[in-house]
Amino acid sequence: MHDRLFEAALGITAPWSVTGVQFDEAAKVLTVAIDFAVGSRFAVEGVLGEHPVHDTVTKTYRHLNFFQHECLLQVRTPRVKLPDGSVQLVKPPFAGRLSGFTLLFEALVLMLAPEMPFAAVARIVGISPHRVMAICRRYVALALAEADFREVTALAIDETSRARGHDYITLAADAVKRRVLSVTAGRDAKAIATIAAELAEHGCPPEQIESVSIDMSPAFIKGVGEQLPNARITFDKFHVVWHANAAVDKMRRIEQRSDKSLKGMRWSLLKDRDSLKPEAVAELDALIARMASMRTARAWVYKEQLREILERKQINVVRAMLLHWCRCVMRSKVEPMKAVATLVRRHLEGIVAWAQTRQTNGFLEALNGLFQAAKRRARGFTRMATIKTVIFLIAGKLDFSAVNPHARQPT
Structure with missing residues (x-):
């Protein structure tokens, strides 16, 4: 019985x-x-x-x-x-798929692993962190081998640090379904070539990619041009505005040496005006009123103008307004913002493409935050295989149910 x-x-x-x-x-x-x-x-x-x-x-x-x-x-x-x-x-x-475990036990590990460090999962299920990692790595490899990328036409490509210094990895994601498709070492043109090869292995020839959103890295631009011949490049407005924000802050730091009233205004200048507290808004308005004598104030105005231009959706209007904005900035004495104007001119068509595609890397930036948080909780990941496993667990949306009927399907 x-x-x-x-x-x-x-x-x-x-x-x-x-x-x-x-x-x-x-x-x-x-x-x-x-x-x-x-x-x-x-x-x-x-x-x-x-x-x-x-x-x-x-x-x-x-x-x-x-x-x-x-x-x-x-x-x-x-x-x-x-x-x-x-x-x-x-x-x-x-x-199970790993020697010594049942399918149900492995399904439990897969359910817990995306939400917590391997060591925490190990304490809950009663095995070593190494075995938890081995289960996750095996399932990611099996699910990724069965992954189908035939419907992918738009990519978002971004970089993130894997360690201190200049040790980077490059992520490629489906811009429509917002799932990571490839993780490779480096952030150069060779990384784009690796991504293109991995896409082809899963049924997505490079010629099929119609649009790519990237930052303004020359290496990425070169790689996309060589490996994804039919892809239209988009530089999303968030990258462009980031450069403008950096120019505002640089101008503030320069002027702060002679005008101590700028001290403590960094976040007031960088945040959206609507999100500021009333006292910060009043302080900002007082600064803008001194635009004739304060280059930091002019830099902030230029930044806001750029943001407003990039909100528009008419391609020809955006192109004309950007060129006019660049001419105005280049005639000013706000040197840090001149560098942004030069950048805009050099990448004009990719920035204008944002008006039509509205394709962004924002979700990859959010993923970068999740990965860095996971890395801190685990006191750093050193092996590339572990890094790939963690990223695919967090954002790969892999169908583990095809490997294990008890595992949950991607959401």
């Missing part, structure tokens, strides 16, 4: 059956013995038919906890003799 109850709970079906249950009270471990019916024949993946048992070996699988106690499945596992004379071990239907 108890054996049938455990068979139902574990989903054990013929020819497999539960033959005994043992609880070690001192060790707090429940062991469930599983066997198969005498005379059973078994199929083996990749070989036609069902085959007779040659001999058996005992395999132990870690399963979900029984209440608060560790649960192990001790399985008398057959090895079958194939028509070519070779002998092969049969994989029970409940066995």
Whole structure:
């Protein structure tokens, strides 16, 4: 009666059956013995038919906890003799993708891993962080191998740091479905070539990509031009405005040396005016009133003008307004903003494309924050394989249910 109850709970079906249950009270471990019916024949993946048992070996699988106690499945596992004379071990239907675990146990690890560090998952499930990482890495590799990118036409490409200094990785994501498609080392044209090759492996030839949003990195621009020949480049407004903000702050720091009233105004100048507190707005308005004598005030006005231009959607209007803005800035004495005007002129068509595509890397910037937070919680990731695993767990939207029927589907 108890054996049938455990068979139902574990989903054990013929020819497999539960033959005994043992609880070690001192060790707090429940062991469930599983066997198969005498005379059973078994199929083996990749070989036609069902085959007779040659001999058996005992395999132990870690399963979900029984209440608060560790649960192990001790399985008398057959090895079958194939028509070519070779002998092969049969994989029970409940066995996981990594040796020593059940599918349900691995599904639990996959559910927890995107939300917390590997060490925290390890404490909850009762195995080592290394084994947690190994499960996640195996599932990411299997799900990624089955991933289909045939419908991808728009990419968002961005970089993030993997370590201190100048050690970077490049991410490519589906700009429509907002899922990471590729993670590669470096942030140069070779990284774009690697991304293009990986897309092709999953059914998306480089010629299929119609648009790409990137920052104004010369290496990225060169790589996209060489590897994605039909892609229209978009520089989203957030990157452009970031450069303008940096110019405002640089101008403030220069003028602050002679005018101490600018001290403490950094965030008032960089944040949206609508998000400022009343006292900060009053302080900002007082500064703008001194625009004739304060270059920082003029820099802020130029930045706001640029932001307003990029809100428009008429391509020809945006192009004409940007060129006029650049002429005005170049005639001013706001040197840091002149560098932004030069940048806008050099990348004019990509910036104008934003008016039509509205394609942005904003979600990749958010992902970068999640990854950096995960890296801090885990005290840093050093291996590229681990970094890829973490990023795909967080934002790959991989269909693990295709690998494990108990795993949740991507959302």
